[in-house]
Amino acid sequence: MNILCIGGGPAGLYFALLMKKQYPAHQITVVERNRPYDTFGWGVVFSDQTLGNLVKADEDTARSILQAFNHWDDIDTHFKGQVVTSGGHGFCGIGRKRLLNILQARCEALGVKLVFETDVSDDQALAAQYDADIVIASDGLNSRIRTRYEASYQPDIDTRKCRFVWLGTKKLFSAFTFAFEETEHGWFQAHAYQYDGDTATFIVETPEEVWLKAGIDKMSQEEAIAFCERLFAKYLDGNALMANAAHLRGSANWIKFPRIICKNWVHWNTVNQKQVPVILMGDAAHTAHFSIGSGTKLALEDAIELSNSFSQYGEQGMQAVLDHYQQLRSIEVLKIQSSARNSMEWFENVSRYTALDAPQFAYSMLTRSQRLSHENLRVRDASYVRSFEHWIAEQAYAKAGVPMPASAQAIPPMLTPYKLRDVVLKNRIVVSPMAQYSAVDGVAGDYHLVHLGSRAMGGAGLVFAEMTCVSADARISPGCPGLYAPEHTVAWKRIVDFVHANTDAKIAVQLGHAGAKGSTRVAWEGIDQPLTNDNWPLISASEQRYLPGVSQLARVASLADLDKISHDFVQATQAAEQAGFDWLELHCAHGYLLSSFISPLTNQREDEYGGSLENRCRFPLQVFAAMRAVWPQEKPISVRISAHDWVEGGITPDDAVQIARLFKAAGADLIDCSSGQVSKAEKPVFGRMFQTPFADRIRNEVQIPTMAVGAIFEADHANSIIAAGRADLCAIARPHLADPAWTLHEAAKLGVTDIAWPKQYVAGKFQLERNLERERQIAAASAGLTPQQIAAKLLEG
Secondary structure, three states, X not given: OXXXXXXXXXXXXXXXXXXXXXXXXXXXXXXXXXXXXXXXXXXXXXXXXXXXXXXXXXXXXXXXXXXXXXXXXXXXXXXXXXXXXXXXXXEEEEEHHHHHHHHHHHHHHHOOEEEOOOOOOOXXXXXHHOOOOEEEEOOOOOXXXXXXXXHHHOEEEEEEEEEEEEEXXXXXXXXXXXXXXXXXXXXXXXXXXXXXXXXXXXXXXXXXXXXXHOOHHHOOHHHHHHHHHHHOHHHHOOOOEEEOOOOOOHHHHOEEEEEEEEOOOEEEEEEOOEEEEEEEOHHHXXXXXXXXXXXHHHHHHHHHHHHHHHHHHHHHOHHHHHHHHHHHHHHHHHHHHHHHHHHHHHHHOHHHHOOOOXXXXXXXXXXOOOOOOHHHHHHHOHHHHHHHHHHHHHHHHHHHOOOOOHHHHHOOHHHOOEXXXXXXXXXXXXXXXXXXXXXXXXXXXXXXXXXXXHHHOOOOOEEEEEEEEOOHHHOOOOOOOEOOOHHHHHHHHHHHHHHHHHOOOEEEEEEEOXXXXXXXXXXXXXXXXXXXXXXXXXXXXXXXXXXXXXXOOEEEOOHHHHHHHHHHHHHHHHHHHHHOOOEEEEEEOOOOHHHHHHOOOOOOOOOOOOOOHHHHOHHHHHHHHHHHHHOOOOOOEEEEEEOOOOOOOOOOHHHHHHHHHHHHHHOOOEEEEEOOOOXXXXXXXXXXXXXXXXXXXXXHHHOOOEEEOOOOOOHHHHHHHHHHOOOOEEEEOHHHHHOOOHHHHHHHHOOOOOOOOXXXXXXXXXXXXXXXXXXXXXXXXXXXXXXXXXXXXXXXX
């Protein structure tokens, strides 16, 4: 075949050499607009894992790259006059020019034709000139080819809100360094790392609004560099900052990052009467924010995967090769881009986290992408994690007013105590409210005693009863419990008393009204499906059917209805106190009645309860205020909200921040951050801890405690969330259905033995701990070499 690579960056060069090595008879040409051995950029960073991939792909190239790398393990985070160091990260830096020189030399050694100083304005004409069978579009971030065939590639380009500039310095950094400095205009941050014997990359970044306030847009290049030198003088030790591109002036050096995702990576052209695929690769196909150092990694791994696809599927034809390439790489790239997005958004919103103390700020920064978790950090630097856990425990026990035991020095964050008003939880794990549809006429019976009692014995700090309805017509289904009759209070008191007498957990009740989602069958007979008979009338903020054409029509709630509903919530609150509940939650989420007022999707009222967000929140706030007035002051009330409707025109995370502010002003103690279930048109983006960012943002912008929910199913998730200050509590739902003792079992997996079990179960505790220790020993004995060890052995010769 004749292969033409347009663009001589890492993607094009590496693919060319891998294919030439694999198929020496192919005629492969790389066309680059720059001069031979000339390029731009300071340094690039690879992880040890990426190095392992390069070793497997082409050992000769990997050896040359490894010998030119500057390697380090530590990350230093400078914040508010303190430096926090975390080790074991395994990064390597190399000059971009040096990397390309190595790839160019390897291409020439294998017989790849390199053509320099050729600016390609017509890829089709060039493909015809070289009689190309394949064209690789590796022409970078501003790809002309991607733009020319955008109807095929369907790129989605999102230009982000920070301005940043790539600079260099002769100051050498012993660690990957993040430095944060506050100015009168706002926060700036620097990303700095050494990449050769005498030079380091020094990236300066700040939100565009801060950049504009500082007047950098009006500065010359020299003035802008001088501004950065003054700002970060304490880290430069008298060394200057250097601009990379002398032909750029002033604000032209400061760019905004474009996040690029392409739906398709292949376009077909007719060249010399044959069908020729034009294949995107590297930055032309996708970008990942520089804060996780993955742009070059993705480019090289694109090249590896496409060459592997030819090896594995070449005999099946070009279409099979390309289908496999895009299918496999698009998934892997999406994972990296998801992590990069999290990292990018953290840096875009540094000011959100500046109220944190330096140790927690640094931890939040380290775990920002959600790729690096608490246990990942422990593997990398056990000493750092042990010290940080001790710091977290000290803070938690002091705030809870509980004496700190000696064993708390090594306690995971999720097991630290938490105090809200006068209620002290023994740990941060919550059994989420989960509908069980097992009540009879609103009465919680033996099922609820066993269900909630067993989970209270299972180690969680707080156990929630399911949404409990404030009137018979407020129920979701006939199987839902209530607190609107004396027998309901008696039944709940029996359960609360059991929890208090037999466990050290606290128990909460969530009060709600189903609204338009009421009068339905129990879940296992058809979720959200209306009852076949004995329906009750429904009301909502505005007239609606939850399931269009299926659900019963809910009428508009009148002002008289609102008075009655508010009275029902007050009576239920008083009943909850009589039953002895420790904690109360108001349900304002998931499309139920109070949620229907808040969301513009379900509220089209024209009175004082409709229109603006403040008006839409007016009735839920009135209900909350009435409840707070009769609930004991020493006990907390939390509020569950839908922080995202996942529907265009619905509630957004920006709205959720404002909703939280309104409830905080009304006296709410904590916001329980869920999302969705307001409309069947929703398109949520699922994933691990997918709703945690809502809790993170509300906690750190509104400065109110939050509870994270949604796809939190490992202790590692909970520890990462609590330690980073993304939420104060973690609500675990489905895992608690499968394992009532989830908290005790996860603690045992972490090796925590100093944790209270029900005295009747202590023998089981010892057996579990022995079994887990045996599993750890077997795993340790069978562990293979890490990519870092592979790279180290290669360097050894």
